[in-house]
Amino acid sequence: MVYGHSLKNLWYLSPDVTFLNHGSFGLTPKSVLEYSHALEKKIDSQPLDFFLEEYFPLINKAAAELASFIGAEQESLVFVENACTAANTVINYLSSVLAPQSEILYINHIYLAVNNALKHLGKHSNLVIKELPIAFPIESDEQIIELVRQAINSNTKALFLDHVSSATALIFPIEGIVKLCNENGIFSVIDGAHAPGMLDLNISDIKPDFYFGNAHKWLFAPKGCAFLYVAQKFRDEIHPLVISNFYENGYNAEFAWIGTRQPSSWLSIVEALKFYKTNGDRNIRDYNRNLCLRARNLICDELHIDKPSPDAMIGSIASLPFPYQCILDSNEVYHLRKYFRENFKIEIMFSYFDNKMYFRFSSNIYNEITDYERLVAAFTKYGESK
Template sequence: MPFSSNSMGFDSFGFGSAIRSLWGLEPQAIFLNHGSYGAAPKRVLQAQSAWRERLEAQPVRFMGEELPQALRRAAAELAHFVGAEPENLVFVENATSGVNAVLRSLSFQPGDEIAFANQGYGAVQQTIRWVCGRTGSLPVEAQIPFPIAGPEQVIAAFEAILSPQTRLAILDHITSPTALIYPLPELISLCRERGIPVLVDGAHAPGILPLKLENLGADWYTGNAHKWLFAPKGCAFLWVAPHQQAQTHPTVISHGYGQGFTAEFDWVGTRDPSAWLAISAALQFIQELGVERIRQHNHTLMKQARQLLLDRLQEIPPVPEDMLGFMATLPLPPVWQQWMPEQLLSIRARQLHDYLWHTHHIEVPIIPFGGQLWVRISAQLYNYLAEYEQLALALERLPDGFAV
């Protein structure tokens, strides 16, 4: 059912608490962590359930006759949204799966180098280490500072590590721990000048940034739809440039092997495709609310919330505002910044996270990075500024037992 001012009251009340009921979030939760797993609206989950019922009504007919066309239609809709040709885009379960598909498809020799950044996602870094351990290739990590003065420091960090032995560069579009938007076009150009193929981990970018994947210049791009595109969990995509498709395979080889890029990825055995097929409902949800209206609301709220927390915690901005989207990573109060071993840092992060949730019903990630603890806030349509005020109060009033 399309949204209207009469039925949903968007024109009268705007976003924030007025539309919170469109999600199934716990009523008492102050949910400031859309960035980790997303949160699908009820109507998108209903669409997913409808696809499941259709599947179970006649599984053989659905899998054999209905699914191939339905999956390609859904892929075409998503491709249009991210500026891609449908034949170059396939579904995967998450961005980590997309990275694995690429890394495990490529051939590396002893001494080859895989370039990536210290702010990359942990699961991606683990995959790189696994591949290097099996092939004798070398992981080479760009040391990008945080706090950071500007995008030129990202470019300089990669310039310092790219070499004639670099066989692949893995670039984040938006980083997970630090929420930075990298200068991706400049980084891709840097790699292109050196003849280095590029895999982009765009886990957070779809929905936050307008994408034109066909014009980006990357070889591979993987992104999640379950975060900022409101799709159900398990909905992500892998875009592959035509010249790289013959050597790119899913991590599970099945009946589609040798039948072409989309055929290989579209069928890797029996699985539930409902999250992928529900992307149509998720994109409709976005279009009815307005893509630019959503982006403007979320980015503005993030800036307001970030400034509120910085002022209350008496901290300086760790990153320029124009390098942020819908998330921001901020330093915790000074009492938390004493150095400690990495293992203890992770334990303390979990302790603080659990305290904020169990005591204040605030869901927000506490991130150990660079020898200290950070809090990463997200801004989504159901959020409003008073929620970040509650987070500021909770951080200001930490019990003495939390002091390092």
């Protein structure tokens, strides 16, 4: 299978854009969107038959296929709209079982929305929400595990962290951290929004308490397709945020029915997995990661940027410090993105973390190294214009 620009027409992507931000919202291939739309038409041809007879067997089949892909048993996995819904579901559960003054620890690299949900919990409960700051640049996995080890105490009852962080684009050593949590009776909550399709994922090996991920990012599913994994011992106690018809009918049934909604994005996971497997499966992950590392080397060399993390912590997104002076706020993030889009026809993400501006680029099977050469040229022009 030859990857690169010749594959771009498998998506509806504008041909004139160098697309280096697969990470924010993903991209759904034409074939998967067509499958999803066909399903919507079928549902409306006879909605009663569909929802009363066909829906549950189909959702179970979809869950089984996704579970097998991420190394989990079918019963452990339920579909949710997105990673944010999953995070709030787990937070809701924790708020109902943790004793007052219990501490929830989170690593400062977590996604803003999940951080906000924890902040909200802190304001409206008597739980203690504590940040564990981990500096970026970072040297190694061991450094992170050691910082977590030092930060936990007898009052720490839950830990939130990302498998692949958003602003800093780092793969966190979740295996070692989950092990620490399991040894210390701490709920481990892993936000794997970027992991399925980017990393080799085997949840049964990792043994977290809660793990959620998006299929609409790197697995090519339609937007609104995400999953929540819950360890067996908590499945009878956790409930969806929307309590509906199947309350207390078991974890899988409760989450499968949260009121009437369009189920096409969840059910299209079977077509997204087919696309992913037909187009290379592991080869996709390898191509994307190798290209991302090559791109990072190229950009760092050409723009004289020091790499802020070892190669081992990089998947198919990478964040580097923005090499020019700028204002540090969300308006600037917005303006920079727009500037690169409008002036150079390049889509990349900007973000700020710990008082520094970063830019994040992605690699996927429709990219080639020339895309990053264009990015370097754009940065150089931007620098000259300042």
